[in-house]
Amino acid sequence: MSFIASGRTQTITDIEAEMALxxxxxxxxxxxxxxxxxxxxxxxxxxxxxxxxxxxFCLVPLWMIVAGSFTDESVLAxxxxxxxxxxxxxxxxxxxxxxxxxxxGYIASLFITIVGTALSLSCTASLAWVIARRLPRISRPLTIxxxxxxxxxxxxxxxxxxxxxxxxxxxxxxxxxLPIMLAPFxxxxxxxxxxxxPEEILDSARIDGAGExxxxxxxxxxxxxxxxxxxxxxxxxxxWNEWFMALLFISDPDKFPLQLILQNLISNVTNAATLPGxxxxxxxxxxxxxxxxxxxxxIAPILFGYPFAQRFFVKGLTLGATKG
Amino acid sequence: MPVLRPTRTARRRRPTxxxxxxxxxxxxxxxxxxxxxxxxxMAGLVVAFKDFKVSEGIFGSPWNGLQNFAYFFSSGDAPxxxxxxxxxxxxxxxxxxxxxxxxxxxxxxxxGRFTRRFGQSIIFFPxxxxxxxxxxxxxxxxxxVGGRGGMVNNLLNVFDLPNVNWYTTPGxxxxxxTVVKVWQLGGYTSVIFLAAITSIPEDVYEAAALxxxxxxxxxxxxxxxxxxxxxxxxxxxxxxxxFFGDFATIYAIVGDNGTLFPTTxxxxxxxxRSLRTVGDFGTTAAIGLFQSIVGFVFVSAAVLxxxxxxxxxxxx
Numbered sequence: 164m165s166f167i168a169s170g171r172t173q174t175i176t177d178i179e180a181e182m183a184l185x186x187x188x189x190x191x192x193x194x195x196x197x198x199x200x201x202x203x204x205x206x207x208x209x210x211x212x213x214x215x216x217x218x219x220f221c222l223v224p225l226w227m228i229v230a231g232s233f234t235d236e237s238v239l240a241x242x243x244x245x246x247x248x249x250x251x252x253x254x255x256x257x258x259x260x261x262x263x264x265x266x267x268g269y270i271a272s273l274f275i276t277i278v279g280t281a282l283s284l285s286c287t288a289s290l291a292w293v294i295a296r297r298l299p300r301i302s303r304p305l306t307i308x309x310x311x312x313x314x315x316x317x318x319x320x321x322x323x324x325x326x327x328x329x330x331x332x333x334x335x336x337x338x339x340x341l342p343i344m345l346a347p348f349x350x351x352x353x354x355x356x357x358x359x360x361p362e363e364i365l366d367s368a369r370i371d372g373a374g375e376x377x378x379x380x381x382x383x384x385x386x387x388x389x390x391x392x393x394x395x396x397x398x399x400x401x402x403w404n405e406w407f408m409a410l411l412f413i414s415d416p417d418k419f420p421l422q423l424i425l426q427n428l429i430s431n432v433t434n435a436a437t438l439p440g441x442x443x444x445x446x447x448x449x450x451x452x453x454x455x456x457x458x459x460x461x462i463a464p465i466l467f468g469y470p471f472a473q474r475f476f477v478k479g480l481t482l483g484a485t486k487g
Numbered sequence: 488m489p490v491l492r493p494t495r496t497a498r499r500r501r502p503t504x505x506x507x508x509x510x511x512x513x514x515x516x517x518x519x520x521x522x523x524x525x526x527x528x529m530a531g532l533v534v535a536f537k538d539f540k541v542s543e544g545i546f547g548s549p550w551n552g553l554q555n556f557a558y559f560f561s562s563g564d565a566p567x568x569x570x571x572x573x574x575x576x577x578x579x580x581x582x583x584x585x586x587x588x589x590x591x592x593x594x595x596x597x598x599g600r601f602t603r604r605f606g607q608s609i610i611f612f613p614x615x616x617x618x619x620x621x622x623x624x625x626x627x628x629x630x631x632v633g634g635r636g637g638m639v640n641n642l643l644n645v646f647d648l649p650n651v652n653w654y655t656t657p658g659x660x661x662x663x664x665t666v667v668k669v670w671q672l673g674g675y676t677s678v679i680f681l682a683a684i685t686s687i688p689e690d691v692y693e694a695a696a697l698x699x700x701x702x703x704x705x706x707x708x709x710x711x712x713x714x715x716x717x718x719x720x721x722x723x724x725x726x727x728x729x730f731f732g733d734f735a736t737i738y739a740i741v742g743d744n745g746t747l748f749p750t751t752x753x754x755x756x757x758x759x760r761s762l763r764t765v766g767d768f769g770t771t772a773a774i775g776l777f778q779s780i781v782g783f784v785f786v787s788a789a790v791l792x793x794x795x796x797x798x799x800x801x802x803x
Contacts, residue, residue: 206703210593217590218609221670224624225616227638231627290517293510298502305514308521314790315783317528318775319758320768324534324545325527345520375506379513404617407735425619426739429626458623465615473608476615477678 225462232256232456236449254449255456265460268421271336272403275420279340279402284395286345288387291353292379306354313347326412338412339405339420346401349394356390357383393475400465421461428454532779535772555773564757572732572753578661579668579733580725584718586669587676591714592706594677595684607681610674618739621667625740629653629663657750664737664751671736676721683717684710720793727789730782732756754778 226246231239232255233248259265294305322342332338360383368378384391406422413419419427502510531545538551559565590610597603616624630653631637640650653659687710695705732753741751743760754774762771 204702206701206706207596207598210596214590214593214597214606214610217673218606221610221613221674224628224670225612227627228620228624286517286520289513293514296502296510298507298510301507301511305518308518312521312525314786315529316525316779317530317532318772318779319755320534320762320772320775321528321531322524323762324531324768325523328541328544329527341520342524344524345517350517374509375502376509376513379510400615404615406617406619406739422617422619425623429619429623429742454623455627458620462616462620469612469615470608473611474604476611477607 228455228458232452232459234452236452239449239451252449252452255452258449258453259456259460264416264419264424265457267417268419268424269460271418271420272422275336275339275405276399276402278336279344280395280399282340283344283346283398283402284391287350287353287394287398288384288391289379290345291350292357292383294350295354295357309347309350323411333412334415334418335412336418336420339408340402342408343401343405346398349397353387353390353394356387360386389475389478393478396472396475403464421457425454425457425461428457532772532776534768535776537769539768539772541768551769555769556777558770559774559777564752567749568752568754568757571750572755573729575661575664575737575751575753576725576729576732578665579672580722580729582665582669583672583676584721584725586673587680588711588714588718590673590677591680591684592710594681595706595710596702607674607678611678612674613671614675616671618735621671621736622739622742625663625667654744655746657747660741660747660750664740667736667740668733679721680714680717683714687713716796719796723789723793723796727786728782730754730778730785734759 230246230248233251233253234245235250235252236254238245238250290305290309294302294309296302326332326338326342330338330341332341364382364386365378368382373381404422406420406426409420409423410426413423534545534548535555536550536552537545537548538554539545539548543549594603594606597606628638629640631640637653639653643650651659653663691709691713692705695709700708732755734753734755737751737753738756738759741747741756755778758771758774758778761767761774765771
């Protein structure tokens with residue numbers, strides 16, 4: 164222990180001496196720690212192990228679902244699910260792809276996600292810009308106007324009555340989109356980004372005679388691509404994962420989004436498993452395998468998109484955490 | 488570089504009346520949405536004071552004073568769901584913050600940008616898994632396939648412990664849900680903490696190293712105290728939301744399994760169930776209003792505390 168400590172002391176004094184000699188200000192203090200950082204201390208080892216275990220804890224359940232979806236139903240029922248799909252089987256996927264419900268589900272989920280994200284993004288950006296623009300007598304009241312719903316909500320019942328009785332949107336995909344279309348928190352994330360845009364660029368556009376709308380569409384939007392990507396991804400994931408609004412407002416099975424189909428599959432299989440009489444008729448179809456396959460199809464877009472998008476999520480979260 | 492701004496610039500930034508009109512036009516869709524979907528339901532809360540009948544509409548139904556509230560508070564469900572909501576949320580908050588803090592401290596030890604980012608991405612992923620998928624995974628882990636034991640029970644068998652039928656054991660569910668929450672939010676929270684860690688100046692660690700501190704000592708005595716402001720804000724925000732259960736996750740997992748209600752029924756699931764099964768809009772709206780008011784008190788208190796502690800990050 165004392166050796167390590169003295170070793171580090173040595174390193175740091177060396178670097179300090181070097182800096183004193185070269186008379187260069189320590190531009191990157193991080194570099195000074197590199198020699199000390201190379202050593203593996205007990206805590207570092209423990210950290211690697213713990214993070215590794217938590218990583219497995221995050222991934223293994225998902226992998227089990229993927230493996231289960233490729234495992235033959237008979238084995239699945241006899242042994243439970245395994246790490247590796249032993250008798251490899253595509254039966255569930257074949258059934259899913261020949262049936263109509265997966266296609267319908269994808270159409271519904273894609274519609275909700277694409278149309279919803281487009282609406283959310285355009286409304287969020289334009290409202291946030293008007294707030295960020297600091298207009299006298301407009302921006303501040305608008306801030307309060309958008310802030311109050313973060314403190315107080317009407318709750319479920321009035322919303323339900325609004326959508327079903329007043330707007331008559333039952334069984335319409337817009338009943339899933341509209342209630343969750345704007346997130347006040349994300350509006351304020353956008354506001355704080357817009358306020359950091361260099362005022363000089365906007366000024367030069369104004370000198371050239373650009374109007375307010377032209378400035379927004381031709382200067383602010385192109386400059387804000389990073390934040391728009393972040394907001395768009397957050398909105399898109401929210402729409403893709405949304406099932407509660409669908410549960411409330413959509414009762415026509417042909418219009419179910421994927422999450423709701425999956426939800427129904429849970430209760431159906433549970434019913435099938437608990438009712439002994441039902442098992443005879445269910446025996447032909449690989450119910451568990453289908454359920455896993457459907458789960459895989461539901462998270463597939465997120466699973467495939469995540470490696471490319473994750474840096475945006477981390478960035479957006481950091482932005483929200485520090486600026487929110 | 489500081490630029491001296493002449494007053495002419497300031498005048499130019501103020502838009503012409505035509506420009507203001509354009510900007511208002513830009514804000515209109517958002518304003519309309521807020522009026523309809525945020526403020527409309529608030530006005531709709533009058534239903535809580537009415538004997539609501541669908542045929543007569545919101546404004547045609549007769550008033551009945553506080554009867555809806557009296558009905559809810561005398562039903563005997565009120566204490567149970569209020570206690571459940573607060574207890575479960577407190578449990579989730581403590582567990583996910585503790586897990587996030589520990590993970591951030593440990594991720595910070597991982598060397599190499601790529602490895603660290605990779606680890607971070609993996610533990611962040613569960614945040615994007617939908618409640619329904621979580622429910623399916625949980626069923627497979629706890630109840631297995633086709634009535635087989637499932638992963639947890641197999642593990643119990645290894646230690647010669649008897650199988651547990653989890654879906655009929657209400658006592659275990661606060662802890663099961665907590666594990667689910669840690670799975671879902673541990674990585675998410677750690678990303679927030681890691682962002683705070685990167686803003687800690689390096690010379691603090693150099694000083695600690697000079698004094699012979701080990702990595703563990705640095706994490707405990709340098710990083711953790713410096714993360715306390717972030718932790719404080721996250722606690723305040725969490726306490727502010729304590730009266731709003733995470734409806735989607737709990738309902739997706741528990742559903743209408745009445746055996747588990749004693750320990751898992753929170754205000755949101757209760758409201759949703761009574762809306763769907765009983766269809767009593769008045770009473771349900773009354774519970775919702777009760778939740779909104781108590782929630783408002785919590786959130787406002789949290790915002791006030793947060794603004795006092797940390798002026799920079801407040802919105803208004």
